Structures are given as structure tokens and as C-alpha cells.
Amino acid sequence: MLRYIVRRILITIPLLIVGSFLVFALVQGMGDPLGEWKLVEPRSPDEIAAEYERMGYDDPFFERYGNWIAGFVQGDWGTTVIPGAGERDVKTEVMHGLWTTFRLVIGAEILALMIGMAVGVIGAIRQYSIFDYAATGVAFALFSMPVFCIGLILKSAAIPFNDFLQSIGMDRWITTAGPPPGGFNGSFGHQVTQYIGTFLLPTLALLAIQFALYSRFQRASMLDVLGQDYVRTAQAKGLSSSRVVFRHAFRNGLIPVITVFAVNFGSIVTGAVITETVFNWSGMGRLLIRSIYDKEPYMVLGVVMVTAIIVVAANLIADLLYARLDPRIRLG
Template sequence: MVRYLVRRLLLSVGTLVVSSFISFCVVAASGNPLAELRMRPGASQQQMDVLAHEFGLDDPVLVRYWNWLVGFMQGDWGRSVALIEARGDVFTAVIDAMSITVRLVVGAEILALLIGVVVGVLAAVKPYSIFDYIATGTAYVLFSMPVVCVAVVVKNFGVRFNDFLEVVGIDRWLSTAGAPSAGFTGSFGEVVFKYTGTFLLPTLSLALIGFAAYSRFQRSSMLEVMNDDHVRTARAKGLSQSRVIVRHVFRNSLIPVTTAFSLDFGTVLTGAFLVETVFGWPGMGSLLIKSIRQYDPHMLMGWLMVAGAVILLFNLMADVFYGVLDPRIRIS
């Protein structure tokens, strides 16, 4: 297992380096990051030449990539063209946006996984029951809806719920717009109240989509494992239904869900910009949109490297979980 992990880590690093080179070449060939600054009143050619030299735009692409890669590995991710007056640091901007998105996505994915697995197991244990039909119908509806539509519906519900609270004389609880606060003050109950009110709606918007996928994966996987030979053998030995489900079915049925969760977490982490846009959160999604609109090459590369590293990390975690969940899988 240790050799496998080392081999996979080396492969992941190599993949990240190759993808960074391809991304850098594409970003470098997309345009001039100083084009907008040239159009500002009072901008002189001498100032543009100084900035071009500072950003390395007068060097060949290979030299620019090598300088960027060396600086990136040393913790210097470069400067943002959009934040040039403020001496904006790419690392700080990406980490700040990442911290907001992580708080949103972690809660959403954990909530979706827990509810999805529980609903999927119950639906598989009693297939074609009323509960199964309700769970299946709900999952299909949510799965077919774009995440932006779910976010808009959830936000509208939050606005109406806040209006109801005001009618009965209670302060508005659910935050429907604006970035989350850096910290909450007050007693423990007040902190929990403010925290849940801030994160509940955007977290629920992402969790509903994930729940739909996880519940369907869990149900179909459970039904498939229930027909395996080792499950029939366990039943023939006289084991109770609950013991068969918990010890022989549930563990093996988690493999497809693990795959979906590992892949989904990485993509949701870097692609939650629709929910962030609806609720006005300056996370990774909004950072990507701003970087593309303003053509900020260093910011784009920082975003791409973080996104690639997260996806590779969770793919590695999925492969490790396979061997833990299913003893039949042997890592060679």
C-alpha cells in the first residue's frame, strides 16, 4: 500500500506539472493581460514596458513558464493584473476564495452524502414501496434540475421564510445575499444561530443536487450486491436480514458512492460558482469568472493549479478507499 501511494503521488505530481504547462501555454496565447491598462487615460508606453518586464511578458513562453513554476513551488504565485495598484498577491486571493468555497462545499457534500446513503439504503431494503417511489421521484426531479434553478428556488424560500419571521416579530434569520462573515461573536447559541442562518441556504442548494445522485447510486448498488453469491451464502447460513445488510451488503455497496463522492467533491469545490453567484459569495467560482473577464493570467494559473490538485487528491483518496471497503480488490 505504501509503494502504491508513493507511485500514485509521483504520478499525480507529474500529471499536475504537465497540465500546468499546457494550461500556461493556452493562457499565454489567449491575449495580452496589459491590454486594458493600455486604454486607461495617462498610460504611457514606458509604464507598459516596465509592467511587461515585471510580469515577464517580454520573455519567451518557455522562460515565462519556468520562472512561474519555480516561483509557484517556492510559494510565490505571482501578482494579479486586476489588483496591480494594490500590489495584489495571487496566493492570498486564491486562498481567501478557497476558504469561502470550502466552507460551503464541505457542509453540502457531507449533508448530501449522509442523507443520500441513508435514503438509498432504505429504498433498496424495501424496493418498489411507497418510500422507494417517493425517494426515486424526488431524486429524479432534483437530478434533472440545473443547480442554478435549485439555488433560485431555495433562495426564494429563504426570502419568504424571513418575511414570515418578521410578521411574527422575529429577526430575519436566513442570509440570502452577501458573503459570509469572517467570524461570529456572542454566546454559543448566538454563534450557532448566525452560522446556520448564513450557510444553510447555499449549502442546501448544493446538497440537494448531490443527494439526488448519491441516493440513486446507493440504491442501485445495494440491489446489485444483494444478488451476489456471498450474500446468498450468508443468508443460507441463517444470518439475520439486518446482519446480512450491515456486514455483507452495505460495505461493498459503498464503492460506487465513494467514486461519485470523490469525483463530485473535487468538481463541486471548483465549480460551485453558480450557487456563489446566486447568493453573492466571492468564492472560487466568482474568482474564476473575474480572472477570465479581466484576463488575469497568474490568477487563472493559481485557480487551475488548486482545482487540479484537489481533483487529483480526491481521485487518489477514492483508490485508497476501494481497498478498504472491498477486500477482494488487490492493489498491485
């Protein structure tokens, strides 16, 4: 197992290097990274030339890439000049955005996975039942709705609910525009209440789409596994239905869902931009869009590289789980 992990990591390193080189080459066509900076206030030609030299934008392409990749490995991801806000450290900004998005995404993904698996398993066991038809209808309805539409519906429902709470002398509970600027404060119970009210709407918006995805994959996978010979053999031996389902079928039925979860988790880190925009969260998705709009190459590179590393790590964990779930799979 350890040998397999080391080999996968060694294979991943050149892939990340090639990917970083391609992205580095692409961001060179974004435009002048100091264009907005030069427009904030008049700059002399000497000031502009000095800033280009200091940021390394005048260096040859391969020298710039070599300096950047060496700095990235050592933890120096470069700096970016934001008009009106001064110079910002790329690593600090990316880590802040990553932490914000993780707090938003991780709860939604775990809940969606758990609920989706439960609904998918029950739907497969009770195929063509009322529950199966209802779960299928809800899943397709949620999957076909744009995430911004779900977000707006949730916000529209939360506003009158907050008005009702305020009318009976209580505080407005559900937050519709990002976390509180000063953070969570007060007693422990009050902080927990604030935390739930802040994360409730964006978590539900992300959960709705992901639940639809996981429930459909789990149902299809379980139906396929329940038709296998070894499951019929276990049933013929007189094993209870619960033992057949959870001991023999469920573990193997998890493999496609784990694959989807691994691929989906990496993409949702930056793909939650619509949810972050609707609910005014400054996470990785909005950071990437803003960096592209502001022509900040080092910020774009930082976001892309972190996302790539997360995708690689998620797929490695998924491969390790395969061997744990299915004894027929061996990792050499």
C-alpha cells in the same frame, strides 16, 4: 500501502506538470493581461513597457513557464494587476476563495452523501415499495432541476419567512446574499445561529443536486451487490437481514459511491460558480470566471492547479478506501 502511496504521488507529479504546461499554453491566448490596467488612466509607453517587464510578460514562452512553475512549487504563485484595486497576490486570493468554497461545499457534500446513502440503501432493500417510488421521484425531480432554479426557489421562500420573523419582533435569520461583511459576532449561541442562517440556503441548493446523484448510485450499487452469490450464501446460512445488509453488502456497495464522491468533490470546488453567483459568495468558481473575464493568467493557473491537486488527492484517498472496504482489493 506506503509504497503504493509514494508510487502514486510520483506518477502524479509528471501528470500535473504536463497539465500545467497545457493550461499555461492555453491562457496565453486569453488576451492582453494588462489591457484593463492601461485603460484605467493614461499610461506613457515607458510605464507600460516597464510594467510588462516587471510582470515578466515580455519573456519568452518557455522561460515564463519555467519561472512560473518554479515559483509555484516554492509557494510564489505570482501577482496580478486588478484595475482600480492595485496589485494582488495570487496565492492569497486563491486560498481565500478556496476556504470560502470549502465552507460552502463541505457541509453540503457530507450531508448529501449521508442522506443519499441512507435513502439508496433503504430503497434497494425495499425495492418497488412506496418509499422507493417516492425517493426515486424526488431524486429525478431534483436532478433535472438547474441549480440556479433551486437557489431562486429557496430565496423566494426565505424572504417571506424573514419578513414574518421581523413582523413578530425577531431578527431576519436566513441570509440570502453571502456571509456578513463583518463576520460572525456576538455570543457563541448568536454566532451559531448566524452561521446556520448564512449557510442554510446555499447548502440546501448544493445538497439537493448531490443527494439525487448519490442516492441513485447507492441504490443501483446495493441492488447489484444484494444479487451476488456471497450475499445469498450469507442469507442461506441464517444470518439476520441487518447483518447481511450492513456487514456483507453495504461495504461493497459503497465502492461506486466513493468513486463518484472523489470525482465529484474536485469538480464541485470550481463547479459551484452558479450557487456562488445566486447567493453572492466569492469562492473559487466566481474567482475563476472573473479571472478569465479580466484576462488574469496567473490567477487562472493558480485556481486550475489547486483544483487539479484536490482531484488527485481525492482519487488517491478513494483508492485507499477501496482496499479498506473490500478485502479482495489489494494495493501493491
